[in-house]
Amino acid sequence: MQSLPMTTMLGSTSKLIMYENFWYVINPSLFRNVLSIQKHFVVKDKDIFIAGLPKTGTTWLKSLLFATVDRTNHPIDKSLLLTHHPQELVYNLESDVYNEAFVYPRPNNLNELPSPRLLSTHISYTSLPKSIKTFGCRILYICRNPVDMFVKKREINEYDQDSLTLPRLEDFFEDFCEGKVIFGPFFEHALEYWKISLEQPYKVLFLKYEDLKDYPSNHLKRLAEFIGMPFSPQEESEGVIQEIVEFCSIKNMKELDVNKNGVINNFFEKKSYFRKGEVGDWANHVKPSMVERIHKLMQEKLEGSGLSFKVLP
Ligand code: A3P
Numbered sequence: 001m002q003s004l005p006m007t008t009m010l011g012s013t014s015k016l017i018m019y020e021n022f023w024y025v026i027n028p029s030l031f032r033n034v035l036s037i038q039k040h041f042v043v044k045d046k047d048i049f050i051a052g053l054p055k056t057g058t059t060w061l062k063s064l065l066f067a068t069v070d071r072t073n074h075p076i077d078k079s080l081l082l083t084h085h086p087q088e089l090v091y092n093l094e095s096d097v098y099n100e101a102f103v104y105p106r107p108n109n110l111n112e113l114p115s116p117r118l119l120s121t122h123i124s125y126t127s128l129p130k131s132i133k134t135f136g137c138r139i140l141y142i143c144r145n146p147v148d149m150f151v152k153k154r155e156i157n158e159y160d161q162d163s164l165t166l167p168r169l170e171d172f173f174e175d176f177c178e179g180k181v182i183f184g185p186f187f188e189h190a191l192e193y194w195k196i197s198l199e200q201p202y203k204v205l206f207l208k209y210e211d212l213k214d215y216p217s218n219h220l221k222r223l224a225e226f227i228g229m230p231f232s233p234q235e236e237s238e239g240v241i242q243e244i245v246e247f248c249s250i251k252n253m254k255e256l257d258v259n260k261n262g263v264i265n266n267f268f269e270k271k272s273y274f275r276k277g278e279v280g281d282w283a284n285h286v287k288p289s290m291v292e293r294i295h296k297l298m299q300e301k302l303e304g305s306g307l308s309f310k311v312l313p
Contacts, residue, residue: 010171028101036098046116052142057209062086063248125192141193144209147282187301250277
């Protein structure tokens with residue numbers, strides 16, 4: 001560890017360590033969890049992963065993926081999502097499985113999960129275990145316009161357990177622009193998965209939160225095809241896609257008792273995963289000068305990649 005770069009986030013006590021060009025929190029030791037995954041995780045060909053930075057819509061994608069895969073076992077009115085939080089149905093590798101910090105019931109044996117196993121991770125493509133890259137498993141990557149994402153991240157700086165006060169928006173912004181984002185930098189994280197989605201479209205499906213909001217049914221259809229479980233013409237005509245979309249909408253998920261009370265991993269309030277769920281909420285928080293700076297940074301970072309986000313109205 002001593003040979004790796006470390007930094008402290010501005011206006012906060014969170015210390016980060018850089019491993020394979022991406023930042024991890026030192027306490028709790030996300031970094032060690034990543035090493036455990038690299039060393040011990042045994043992939044299965046049919047595994048389906050959700051990847052993405054925190055606060056980019058991963059919980060929503062978990063509900064959509066779970067409901068789609070499980071549709072032949074349970075009709076939507078009997079869905080396990082009525083009795084389980086999405087985080088309890090699609091385990092996160094570094095927080096729920098290979099996590100040294102928490103003691104709570106967890107699937108010690110990933111082999112007991114039904115096939116296809118649905119798993120999630122915030123880890124960069126670079127640091128995924130090699131087997132995930134070489135085996136036939138699929139990855140759904142979700143990304144969100146960087147301004148919305150950074151506003152949300154600051155609102156719940158979830159790993160900053162030592163600090164009771166939120167970092168100033170300006171400090172958080174400065175860190176964000178310098179790439180000091182847990183599991184980030186933001187752009188590099190997105191660009192890695194973006195590149196693989198272009199080179200190996202059967203391996204990575206790259207989704208944007210904003211697109212999902214605009215055309216949920218179209219993207220759910222793409223998702224189902226990508227994982228090899230397309231909706232049949234009969235399902236389409238019976239409105240199954242629309243049913244799943246509506247069931248997984250933030251309005252519905254927020255109202256379910258199972259998502260209102262209790263905590264995940266002895267720490268995160270279940271209801272905190274469902275907030276406003278709007279696109280462009282940054283306009284209520286961020287100064288025009290910040291938007292301009294991030295817009296420039298985005299142009300610089302994304303130039304020539306074909307990846308873009310709408311930020312300025
Ligand atoms: P806001 O903070 O903008 O409300 P993640 O799950 O990756 O942490 O992302 C959290 C963001 O996704 C939050 O955004 C949350 O409200 C939003 N979200 C959660 N469930 C959603 C759903 N079913 N539909 C749309 N957005 C959802």
